[in-house]
Amino acid sequence: MTADLTLYTNPMSRGRIARWMLEEVGADYEVVLLDYAATMKQQPFLAINPMGKVPAIVHHGRTVTECAAVCAYLAEAFPDSGLAPNADERADYYRWLFFAAGPVEAAVTNRSLGVVPTDQQRRMVGYGDYDRVVDVLEQAVAAHAYIAGDRFTAADVYVGSQVIWGVQFGSLPKRDAFDAYVARLVKRDAYVRAAALDDAAMAPAA
Structure with missing residues (x-):
């Protein structure tokens, strides 16, 4: 069974930003570790992010890449975390x-x-x-x-x-x-x- 939320990452990358954000929202997530020389530049990951870059998240079958977008998306997807902005912010x-x-x-x-x-x-x-x-x-x-x-x-x-x-x-x-x-x-x-x-x-x- 595929997880509802999966993080594709390498621990020596900007994937650390997405991991931090996932921990902040308290979501359950699966992690797929990729290496720079092979799996990051091959299928099946290129079907998720054709740029061959991490991080990427897949949530309910939808892909989000780019760290700023991942942070903003997760704040909205998990509103109980209180990390999306209020009107004044x-x-x-x-x-x-x-x-x-x-x-x-x-x-x-x-x-x-x-x-x-x-x-x-x-x-x-x-x-x-x-x-x-x-x-x-x-x-x-x-x-x-x-x-x-x-x-x-x-x-x-x-x-x-x-x-x-x-x-x-x-x-x-x-x-x-x-x-x-x-x-x-x-x-x-x-x-x-x-x-x-x-x-x-x-x-x-x-």
């Missing part, structure tokens, strides 16, 4: 969720690849320049305890993951606001559970 919730998925992701990736847009190219790349993106992200996480206000939401799983990894791996500069935000997030029970599960799966999946 909705604007900041979507604004910063997609800011992290767009400008932050692009700026950090380009910087890690040594790509520095010229002044003319900054008009084309969408995020402008890395320093501006970092400054705006800092302002966003410093404005409230959490990204959409004083309450943890699904947007914090995605935005928080970007900041946690940025601080850990040095793709974001040292900022007090980043450190304070990370400190709040990594204490969450769901974060701790998800990290332990992925760490335990890391050796056989490597």
Whole structure:
């Protein structure tokens, strides 16, 4: 019998974001571990995500990919978790969720690849320049305890993951606001559970 909710992942990937979100909503789910060299680039997974990338979730036969989308989807699919935004949080919730998925992701990736847009190219790349993106992200996480206000939401799983990894791996500069935000997030029970599960799966999946 196929599970109602399946996570396709690798513990050394952005799949850790989806795992954290699944633990936050308290859903029962099955895990399929994929490796980069083979199963991630082959059928049957390519029928689920033709990009050959993880994570992907399949819920009641419907596929969701892209980490920000997975977080938003699960918050709505499991409303009892209380992780979808209320009316007062909705604007900041979507604004910063997609800011992290767009400008932050692009700026950090380009910087890690040594790509520095010229002044003319900054008009084309969408995020402008890395320093501006970092400054705006800092302002966003410093404005409230959490990204959409004083309450943890699904947007914090995605935005928080970007900041946690940025601080850990040095793709974001040292900022007090980043450190304070990370400190709040990594204490969450769901974060701790998800990290332990992925760490335990890391050796056989490597």
